Amino acid sequence: MSNSKLYKGSLNTIILKLLNEHDKMYGYEITQKVKALTQGELNITEGALYPALHKLEAEGLLDVEVAKVDNRLRKYYKLTESGTKETVNKLEELAEYIKTMQTLMNPKLA
Amino acid sequence: MSNSKLYKGSLNTIILKLLNEHDKMYGYEITQKVKALTQGELNITEGALYPALHKLEAEGLLDVEVAKVDNRLRKYYKLTESGTKETVNKLEELAEYIKTMQTLMNPKLA
């Protein structure tokens, strides 16, 4: 994923936000999109991504739709209604996290 | 620590920065300082803190000095030279993390 441990716990937020933005995506597409957007900074590994997608689906935040393109399997994921709500929560949590960490790193301003 | 999973992986950064700011601190003091600075948002649990301090010490980033105050034990930790260097790295990593996540959350601006 990255040499920095700070990304631990961020994967679900990233997945949900990308699906919120792009309506429907498949796993491999997500890895490529993240790599492109971050200019290589962040590389989602398959061993992290696929279990995360399965868990989000099991929790009812994502729906799956299987497709065959060029004789190859694709599993398109999209947000459920509850997934859209959870995306909002995750974005709020990220904003709060950043605010809190900036407070801790810059205590003079607190 | 917090209901948000995003703090996973942030504890070392927080410890190092506090010690960089305050020169020497003991474990319990760190938990109270973090609680105060974040107004209760972040509560470092003992089960996370003490093993983290021991590990940072084992890695040579912290030095320990035992003291007895009011008949109670205190273990004061301070940064080693290598700990000070690592603090700079951690702060750079945090800045990079925030930048990357903001790019992902706000792709219009990328």
Next chain:
DNA sequence: AAATATACATAATTTTCTTATGTATAAGAT
């Protein structure tokens, strides 16, 4: 006298990720 705060510690478990491995098809390079 009882409850809370101060101050340390560790063990069992859970969560999240890395690393390694596996299957299969398509496309590009030699």
Next chain:
DNA sequence: ATCTTATACATAAGAAAATTATGTATATTT
């Protein structure tokens, strides 16, 4: 034609970081 890389999924073993629970001990507040 063959080899490598890319596309596309998956899981299993292990590591890392946290949670939750428990334990010890002293000081302070109710």
